[in-house]
Amino acid sequence: MHYPLTSWVGGALAGWSPETLAGVITVTAAVKILVSMLWLGVIGYSVTMSVAWHRFLGVLNVYARRELDGSAALGAAAPMLVAGKLFDIRDIDDLDEDATFGVGKIEEFGWKSLLDFASCTECGRCQDLCPAWNTGKPLSPKLFTLALRDHAAGRDHSADVASALSSSGAAGSDSASEGLVGLVINPDTLWSCTTCGACVDQCPVDIEHVDHILDLRRHEVMVASDFPEEFNSLFANLETKGNPWGLPARDRMDWAKGLDFSVPVLGKDLASAEEVDTLLWVGCAGAFDEKAKRTTAAVAELLHLAGVKFAVLGQAETCCGDAARRAGNEATYQGLAVENIETFAEYGVKQIVATCAHCLNALSREYSQLGGAYRVEHHTQVLNRLIRAGQLNLVEPPEQEKVQITYHDPCYLGRHNQEFDAPRELLAGLGEADLVEMEHHAATSLCCGGGGARMWTEEKLGTRINSARMDEAVATGAATVATACPYCAIMLSDAGAARDEAPQVTDVAHLVLAGVKRGLDSAQPRKDEQA
Ligand code: SF4
Numbered sequence: 001m002h003y004p005l006t007s008w009v010g011g012a013l014a015g016w017s018p019e020t021l022a023g024v025i026t027v028t029a030a031v032k033i034l035v036s037m038l039w040l041g042v043i044g045y046s047v048t049m050s051v052a053w054h055r056f057l058g059v060l061n062v063y064a065r066r067e068l069d070g071s072a073a074l075g076a077a078a079p080m081l082v083a084g085k086l087f088d089i090r091d092i093d094d095l096d097e098d099a100t101f102g103v104g105k106i107e108e109f110g111w112k113s114l115l116d117f118a119s120c121t122e123c124g125r126c127q128d129l130c131p132a133w134n135t136g137k138p139l140s141p142k143l144f145t146l147a148l149r150d151h152a153a154g155r156d157h158s159a160d161v162a163s164a165l166s167s168s169g170a171a172g173s174d175s176a177s178e179g180l181v182g183l184v185i186n187p188d189t190l191w192s193c194t195t196c197g198a199c200v201d202q203c204p205v206d207i208e209h210v211d212h213i214l215d216l217r218r219h220e221v222m223v224a225s226d227f228p229e230e231f232n233s234l235f236a237n238l239e240t241k242g243n244p245w246g247l248p249a250r251d252r253m254d255w256a257k258g259l260d261f262s263v264p265v266l267g268k269d270l271a272s273a274e275e276v277d278t279l280l281w282v283g284c285a286g287a288f289d290e291k292a293k294r295t296t297a298a299v300a301e302l303l304h305l306a307g308v309k310f311a312v313l314g315q316a317e318t319c320c321g322d323a324a325r326r327a328g329n330e331a332t333y334q335g336l337a338v339e340n341i342e343t344f345a346e347y348g349v350k351q352i353v354a355t356c357a358h359c360l361n362a363l364s365r366e367y368s369q370l371g372g373a374y375r376v377e378h379h380t381q382v383l384n385r386l387i388r389a390g391q392l393n394l395v396e397p398p399e400q401e402k403v404q405i406t407y408h409d410p411c412y413l414g415r416h417n418q419e420f421d422a423p424r425e426l427l428a429g430l431g432e433a434d435l436v437e438m439e440h441h442a443a444t445s446l447c448c449g450g451g452g453a454r455m456w457t458e459e460k461l462g463t464r465i466n467s468a469r470m471d472e473a474v475a476t477g478a479a480t481v482a483t484a485c486p487y488c489a490i491m492l493s494d495a496g497a498a499r500d501e502a503p504q505v506t507d508v509a510h511l512v513l514a515g516v517k518r519g520l521d522s523a524q525p526r527k528d529e530q531a
């Protein structure tokens with residue numbers, strides 16, 4: 001039987017006259033056309049009102065997320081397109097004079113961005129975990145998305161933004177009549193983002209909020225020159241000194257001064273990275289911030305004790321560029337990244353260990369966009385591996401010295417690079433009293449407030465994000481907050497210093513070094529045994 005489903009209908013109509021059958025066909029066709037028209041009308045209403053598009057587009061948006069072309073929306077920032085081509089600082093002379101950067105008008109967003117805006121279900125899960133929204137900043141990733149959606153659909157939010165600007169006296173209000181920022185998006189909304197990625201991670205339809213925030217920031221920095229004034233010194237320090245602190249490159253090896261072994265420098269003590277197991281990437285914080293310098297020294301000591309051969313770049317290292325990129329200054333970021341990529345090529349660097357989560361993300365996930373591909377590990381991953389291999393031996397502290405520890409997940413190690421376990425396994429191996437988790441931890445961790453170049457700006461609106469995070473740490477009752485990124489350590493230490501009593505903030509590496517040294521001490525023969 002060729003028509004198993006409909007042949008019985010044909011059989012039932014066998015006795016009907018051709019005229020009757022023609023009437024039935026006409027009525028059936030009319031009903032079908034009517035239903036189709038009604039359906040188109042529903043979609044048309046949705047287009048106009050933008051209330052139900054997500055029902056059709058959410059699924060499409062999930063399939064269109066950046067992951068499909070090999071680069072997840074978390075981790076690496078989306079590359080910048082100029083006139084439809086990937087921007088590369090090495091080809092800047094080939095750009096047209098009227099080339100524009102980032103997004104200044106709604107029509108400059110690509111199709112995926114518009115699909116993102118139209119797909120929002122208004123569920124609010126993104127703003128529930130947003131550190132900016134939860135500390136009284138004007139940024140809600142949901143309202144940000146809806147404002148762009150409505151603007152794309154022709155509905156105007158400029159009156160709301162203008163009134164918010166006049167009541168807050170926000171920076172950048174001069175541009176209120178020109179581009180998206182000021183007209184549709186309050187500048188304070190744009191600059192409040194720490195790029196922590198919680199919104200992207202939480203969104204059920206995979207909207208890529210951070211990509212859009214960076215696109216707008218790129219336009220504000222590279223075209224409109226309208227950004228928080230603190231970025232002037234940040235950009236100048238990065239461009240002239242190669243680090244956000246503006247300190248001289250000759251100080252980059254100061255962290256190693258107290259070590260009782262020498263740290264070889266590529267280009268000075270060694271000609272090639274092939275003579276060692278790995279490059280220890282020090283990072284700007286690891287070279288210039290006092291607390292982070294001690295972490296660099298602790299990691300170097302642990303590598304030395306484990307018998308790992310490593311070298312550093314010394315003065316040849318320059319900033320990884322993360323802060324510039326997250327601030328929207330793609331040109332400065334790429335200038336720094338290309339310099340490092342050339343240095344890596346000169347010394348044949350292929351294997352890297354980094355102590356900063358931002359450096360880890362830039363070197364492992366972003367430099368490949370410019371042709372640099374390396375195997376990059378975080379120090380907690382390397383230490384974990386060395387302990388498992390028996391190259392380091394951790395010994396628990398005596399019972400009376402054990403303290404409770406809580407762990408703060410750095411966004412660029414955890415959420416952006418999905419490493420939640422290595423630091424926790426190290427802490428568990430230390431046998432310090434139980435690891436107590438904060439209310440928000442691992443994938444739902446709360447940012448320290450320092451990412452997205454926010455560490456380099458004043459936090460003038462709402463309450464401080466680092467203080468909110470320290471509140472969660474205090475609530476655990478832990479005596480120590482361990483973390484694994486110098487930015488987090490700086491932000492949380494600042495929050496602790498602002499109150500009378502707070503847990504001590506330290507990098508996991510210091511706790512591991514103390515555990516390893518306990519083992520070494522107990523292995524030493526006592527003086528009476530020697531005698
Ligand atoms: S990246 Fe973080 S701070 Fe920025 S909008 Fe998303 S949740 Fe908020």
Ligand code: SF4
Pocket residue numbers: 119120121122123124125126127141142145202203204205206207
């Ligand atoms: S989580 Fe996604 S879908 Fe839900 S409100 Fe936020 S952007 Fe819209």
